[in-house]
Amino acid sequence: MLEHDVLVIGAGLAGMRAALSAQETGANVAVVSKVHPVRSHSNAAQGGINAALTDRGDDWNDHAYDTVKGSDYLGDQDAIEIMCSEAGQELIDLEHMGVIFNRDDRGLLGTRAFGGQQKARTFFVADFTGQAMLHVLYEQLMKSSIRVYEEWFVLSLIIEEGMCCGVTAFEIATGRIYVIRAKTVIMCSGGVGRVFEPSTNALIVTGDGIGQAYASGASLMDMEMIQYHPTTLKGSGVLITEGARGEGAYLLNSEGKRFMETYAPNMMELASRDVVSRAEQTEIDQGRGVDGCVYLDLRHLGEDLIRERLTQIVDIGQDFAGVNIINEPIPIRPGMHYIMGGIKTDVNGRTNIPGLYAAGECACVSVHGGNRLGANSLLDTVIFGRRSGVHAAGYASEQEFTEFDVQGYIKGYERKLQSIADRQEGERWAQIRNDLGKGMDQYFGVYREENGMQILLSRIEDCKKRYEKVVLQDRGTIFNTDLVFTLELGFMLDCAETIVRSGIERKESRGAHSRTDYPLRNDKDWLKHVVVSKTDNGPQISHLPVKITKWTPEERKY
Amino acid sequence: MQVIVSVNRFNPKDNNGKYWEDYNLEIEENATVLDALIKIREETDGSLAMRCSCRSAICGSCAMRVNGHARLACNTKLADMTDEAGMIKVEPMTNFPVIKDLVVDQQMFWDKVKQVSPWLQSEGPEPKGEYVASNESMNQLAGVMACIMCGACVSDCSVMEVDKNFIGPAALAKAYRFVGDPRDSKSVERLGVLNEYSGIWDCTRCYECVEVCPKGVAPMDRIMALREEAISVGYGDTMGARHADVFSDLVEDSGWLDELRLPIKTVGIFNLPALLNFAPVGLRALVKGKMPAIFHHNVPNVQNVRNLFKRVRNDQNKDG
Ligand SMILES: Cc1cc2nc3c(=O)[nH]c(=O)nc-3n(C[C@H](O)[C@H](O)[C@H](O)COP(=O)(O)OP(=O)(O)OC[C@H]3O[C@@H](n4cnc5c(N)ncnc54)[C@H](O)[C@@H]3O)c2cc1C
Ligand code: SF4
Ligand code: SF4
Ligand code: FES
Numbered sequence A: 001m002l003e004h005d006v007l008v009i010g011a012g013l014a015g016m017r018a019a020l021s022a023q024e025t026g027a028n029v030a031v032v033s034k035v036h037p038v039r040s041h042s043n044a045a046q047g048g049i050n051a052a053l054t055d056r057g058d059d060w061n062d063h064a065y066d067t068v069k070g071s072d073y074l075g076d077q078d079a080i081e082i083m084c085s086e087a088g089q090e091l092i093d094l095e096h097m098g099v100i101f102n103r104d105d106r107g108l109l110g111t112r113a114f115g116g117q118q119k120a121r122t123f124f125v126a127d128f129t130g131q132a133m134l135h136v137l138y139e140q141l142m143k144s145s146i147r148v149y150e151e152w153f154v155l156s157l158i159i160e161e162g163m164c165c166g167v168t169a170f171e172i173a174t175g176r177i178y179v180i181r182a183k184t185v186i187m188c189s190g191g192v193g194r195v196f197e198p199s200t201n202a203l204i205v206t207g208d209g210i211g212q213a214y215a216s217g218a219s220l221m222d223m224e225m226i227q228y229h230p231t232t233l234k235g236s237g238v239l240i241t242e243g244a245r246g247e248g249a250y251l252l253n254s255e256g257k258r259f260m261e262t263y264a265p266n267m268m269e270l271a272s273r274d275v276v277s278r279a280e281q282t283e284i285d286q287g288r289g290v291d292g293c294v295y296l297d298l299r300h301l302g303e304d305l306i307r308e309r310l311t312q313i314v315d316i317g318q319d320f321a322g323v324n325i326i327n328e329p330i331p332i333r334p335g336m337h338y339i340m341g342g343i344k345t346d347v348n349g350r351t352n353i354p355g356l357y358a359a360g361e362c363a364c365v366s367v368h369g370g371n372r373l374g375a376n377s378l379l380d381t382v383i384f385g386r387r388s389g390v391h392a393a394g395y396a397s398e399q400e401f402t403e404f405d406v407q408g409y410i411k412g413y414e415r416k417l418q419s420i421a422d423r424q425e426g427e428r429w430a431q432i433r434n435d436l437g438k439g440m441d442q443y444f445g446v447y448r449e450e451n452g453m454q455i456l457l458s459r460i461e462d463c464k465k466r467y468e469k470v471v472l473q474d475r476g477t478i479f480n481t482d483l484v485f486t487l488e489l490g491f492m493l494d495c496a497e498t499i500v501r502s503g504i505e506r507k508e509s510r511g512a513h514s515r516t517d518y519p520l521r522n523d524k525d526w527l528k529h530v531v532v533s534k535t536d537n538g539p540q541i542s543h544l545p546v547k548i549t550k551w552t553p554e555e556r557k558y
Numbered sequence B: 001m002q003v004i005v006s007v008n009r010f011n012p013k014d015n016n017g018k019y020w021e022d023y024n025l026e027i028e029e030n031a032t033v034l035d036a037l038i039k040i041r042e043e044t045d046g047s048l049a050m051r052c053s054c055r056s057a058i059c060g061s062c063a064m065r066v067n068g069h070a071r072l073a074c075n076t077k078l079a080d081m082t083d084e085a086g087m088i089k090v091e092p093m094t095n096f097p098v099i100k101d102l103v104v105d106q107q108m109f110w111d112k113v114k115q116v117s118p119w120l121q122s123e124g125p126e127p128k129g130e131y132v133a134s135n136e137s138m139n140q141l142a143g144v145m146a147c148i149m150c151g152a153c154v155s156d157c158s159v160m161e162v163d164k165n166f167i168g169p170a171a172l173a174k175a176y177r178f179v180g181d182p183r184d185s186k187s188v189e190r191l192g193v194l195n196e197y198s199g200i201w202d203c204t205r206c207y208e209c210v211e212v213c214p215k216g217v218a219p220m221d222r223i224m225a226l227r228e229e230a231i232s233v234g235y236g237d238t239m240g241a242r243h244a245d246v247f248s249d250l251v252e253d254s255g256w257l258d259e260l261r262l263p264i265k266t267v268g269i270f271n272l273p274a275l276l277n278f279a280p281v282g283l284r285a286l287v288k289g290k291m292p293a294i295f296h297h298n299v300p301n302v303q304n305v306r307n308l309f310k311r312v313r314n315d316q317n318k319d320g
Helices: A013-024 A060-070 A077-097 A129-143 A208-215 A273-285 A303-309 A311-321 A376-397 A406-422 A429-443 A450-468 A481-505 B033-044 B107-115 B135-145 B152-156 B158-162 B169-179 B187-194 B208-212 B219-232 B235-252 B307-319
Strands: A002-009 A029-033 A147-150 A152-160 A163-171 A176-187 A226-232 A250-252 A294-297 A330-339 A342-344 A356-358 A528-535 A538-545 B002-009 B019-026 B063-066 B069-072 B087-091 B098-100
Touching (some): A002 A013, A002 A163, A013 A376, A077 A129, A152 A481, A163 A406, A208 A342, A208 A528, A226 A273, A273 A294, A303 A311, A406 A481, A481 A528, B019 B033, B063 B152, B069 B208, B135 B169, B152 B169
Parallel strands (some): A029 A147
Antiparallel strands (some): A226 A330, A294 A330, A528 A538, B063 B069
8 A cells, every 4th residue: 555644746946845844743744746856847837936035235115015015916925925025944954955056246146137136136047947947946955765666647636524535546657557545635736828829838838737627626716827937949838947038138110119118118028027028019010020029139149148048049049939039139929938837736735635745736725816027936845845744744644544435445446447548539639738738829919808618618618529529549558648648638638727717717917917998907896716516516716805915906017 | 840769678577678660650750769769658558667757867766778878868859869870779778777668776876876975074063053164165065965876877888887896987977076175074984985995996097987077066076176176285296106107197188177076175174263153064174274254266275185286276377
């Protein structure tokens, strides 16, 4: 019998941070991940992590204010205060674990500027901050005795008597199905990127955990809040870090003009992401783009700085766009990047299901509200990863293992997977996934409106019907990725539906949710969260008030 | 563009052993090898197994051999690899057992990484704030931290092929990351372990790992730096003639001026008490001589950094 006090699903930054902090309390902890920990998507974070260090003359209240304003006042301010006030210590802890953060002239941690913030408070490791942090957390994991179920794909949460008490999973290399029993489960499975096509996200980011939690009765919140990043490559959607603009890069339209002058005269290229993405989209829509793109220009920064601080994007420009960014501007467009919403949790990671916690991009505390500031996500993963680890371990210490029919779950899934393998006629996952992604890109883009979202919703329903009949080409047991992608698609479809339903529900424009049919923010009716839960009668929408501590909503200007 | 992707396939469950399968496909000019494999997987053959995730050379999943050398499929342009007939050959990495098709078992790879105790070990109580260290000392570690653990270097390492015990380029580069880290206080112990059989002296300097590494980690250069550091802390004496050979090699080697090989740890850290109230790093015992806050090319006169360091400094000064 595989059993642990605390079982963490996912080995990205949130998952590993949660596991390490749970283990520190003495709990028996394990991590299960569908890829090796260092392959997790947290790797991709290039730009950095925010923290207001008081001994550097910064004030976490300012960071909190910038975050609240960035969220378009939809972020819960109690959670934001916690995140920002604990950021400094967390950063130092990461440094002590071994992260090689960039230093200033005095040998202290150095910063760079990031969008939507009054002060430069983004700490970084060249332009591979996420990778540098992920590998260091994995070093700590290797040092610990935490068991890692590597390349195990979680199929579902096990809920007995209303409590979460484990998962069913299959080992990808052998195709064998297992139950892992746990007193508490922490979902750290990352975002939903691939629901959209294109996206900056890695191919493994398919919303599995959000889908599983939703299927088990967990509430999802702010799902309509999808962030479009201002600088992604056309076609592949590969990201150019905001660090580029942080270091001073310009955005130019087809006339060679720095068009941000029109949209955000003070912050210019460093306005909040939603603002910059809208500006670009407007330029493109009004015919001042080039082939559906605008330009990011780094030339004036000079080769030395680019090579020291933006090494990775030199390669990305070369490999994925054939552009030498040192000498040429690079064409970019807004691209799907991040989901602010997710599994609703409190500030300790607790969901509405006892025994189930969530942290990282799959969770919604909500610290990002309508729009996440660059470099606040890494912070979110480690702060709320740590907090949920500690709390889940505390809860587990008061809990006995629940007895249930383990074999029943295993047999049930064996039958289910067999029935998928037995299907002979139908489509493959790839076509459906592609149709879904393209639809989301078309109708749930930087701008949205009712008709488009309704069309999209019926397309998703159609995809769901097609999904019922999806067929495999690989019917074997060894490393069957055909099966993995098929299972992922099921979760993606559920995520897509909750995103679009929430989007239709919110009849205003706030943060990343810009509706052409409701172009203005409407605090009177919509200063509240949209929550969606699964019931026997399908998805049910409800609302929750936004928690406001000290910053009253005002108009956002950058 | 029309291409033929020839894939070396294997599934332990069928009895075909390893065999080549050719896929013909039409794909856009600037496609990568990974784009082609994904297209095959999505449109023609869902049973083709490989690992991939980020598509941007950062997750380390997609290392495989393309035309005989290990590379990342996601940052390799298809057009650069095809022969006159428009064909490329794709195989799983060598020096790893194959699970299926292009997917290899990396257990041994990670076991070797674990062998070098790959976590920071500092001495004494942690400072309240961050460890104070020069940007140079951190930046020069960025080169090794850039390693994405893809395994390409191990796949093509000529020693690994004959000696499975060799710790190997990736794990040794990882070891360098700690030996070179001014915050780590266990470098002498670490070097002691690396000095053993299957460690730093087993590398034949064939250069393969430097050539195939997609992230510019240059594992061989790190191994050479570890050798120098090992000699400088006294391990060289125990290895006899073998060391002497290498040693004279190194003396002639212009690689001295190569930043990658400088035992940066001693350059990286500087006088701490002068700076706010941050507690100094464990290394301070080493650094008795005071370092000014300007630390560029000024190697401190450190007690147990031996004559080799002096030479490093001389050479450095020569370099300007
Ligand atoms: C290109 C890019 C750049 C970014 N840059 C920044 C930045 O500079 N600063 C910043 O703050 N944020 C940035 N972000 C956002 C940030 O990287 C992510 O939000 C964050 O890393 C998410 O971490 P996570 O731990 O929640 O999830 P992930 O790192 O995505 O980890 C998810 C884990 O869950 C596991 N998993 C998922 N499904 C299953 C399943 N079914 N079974 C088993 N395991 C499963 C996966 O294996 C993985 O280990 C960036 C994002 C992208 C895409
Ligand atoms: S240089 Fe050394 S470590 Fe690198 S491939 Fe050759 S033998 Fe292996
Ligand atoms: S050193 Fe280079 S080739 Fe070797 S594992 Fe690291 S990134 Fe890959
Ligand atoms: S897919 Fe991530 S390194 Fe190639």
